[in-house]
Amino acid sequence: MTEFQSALDHVHATLSELREQGVELRASASALTRLENTPTVAKQAPEPVPSPLPAVEARPLSPAPDGSKAVRLAALRGPVLACTLCPHLVKSRTQVVFGVGHPEAELMFVGEAPGEDEDLQGEPFVGKAGQLLTKIIAAMGFSRDDVYIGNVLKCRPDMPPGESGNRKPKPAEMATCLPYLRQQIDIIQPRALVALGATAMEGLLGAVEPMAKLRGRWHDFHGIPLMATYHPAYLLRNQSLTEKRKVWEDMLLVLERLAKPITEKQRGFFLGKG
DSSP: OOHHHHHHHHHHHHHHHHHHTTOOOOSOHHHHHHHHHSOOTTTOOSSOOOSSOOGGGOSOOOOOSTTOHHHHHHHHHHHHHTOOSSHHHHHHOSSOOOOEEOTTOSEEEEESOOOHHHHHHTSSSOSHHHHHHHHHHHHTTOOTTTSEEEESSSSOOOOOTTOOSOOOOOHHHHHHHHHHHHHHHHHHOOSEEEEESHHHHHHHHOOOSOHHHHTTSEEEETTEEEEEEOOHHHHHHOOOHHHHHHHHHHHHHHHHHTTOOOOHHHHTTTOOOO
């Protein structure tokens, strides 16, 4: 039995258990259909597994026995996607945005809530701010597949009639949804967390302070080092080298905490000339 086949069997078993318990699996229907139609080990032909793979297998995971992080995240995904704890958000959302990335990630980024693009695509940080976050992650020497990205709130906040854009999540909404994020963090056990924006810090720690007072120093989230920095959307509005450098200095602290090599070129980002 290959490692992939072993992991796939565990995901099949997890889905079966969830259905037996009456859990409704609603999101990423196409991925779930592909997963259900994927042959089990007993029936699987020797041909390579065709792409695209099911969503839960799309990352370069290291398949492991029962209780592995990948399997535990897959088991959590169903109840989160079926959540109805906030009826007003259930009515307005397109889908729940669970999170994306590597279950064994050393580094996890946490935002505040999905926006319009994220609500439509079912993945966090895929709009303009998400594209900038991807560039920041790459500058650190990672890819999106190496880290894990999630939000305090899993549903896009509903907007008042006639208004567009995105609103800030309410404290009660974040408090209701935070246990899901806590479970994700407990499963992944990253070596460091990065909170993107003051709202994310409020959701994680209840800290209602300006980012200028929160960033640049380490906080603690249940024993995991937590770095606060500006949200990428802030950098889209404030594109001065000074503001970009502040975020980059925070990321350098993260790299140092993770004991990652830092080149002179990286240390010099956004310092300007002479």
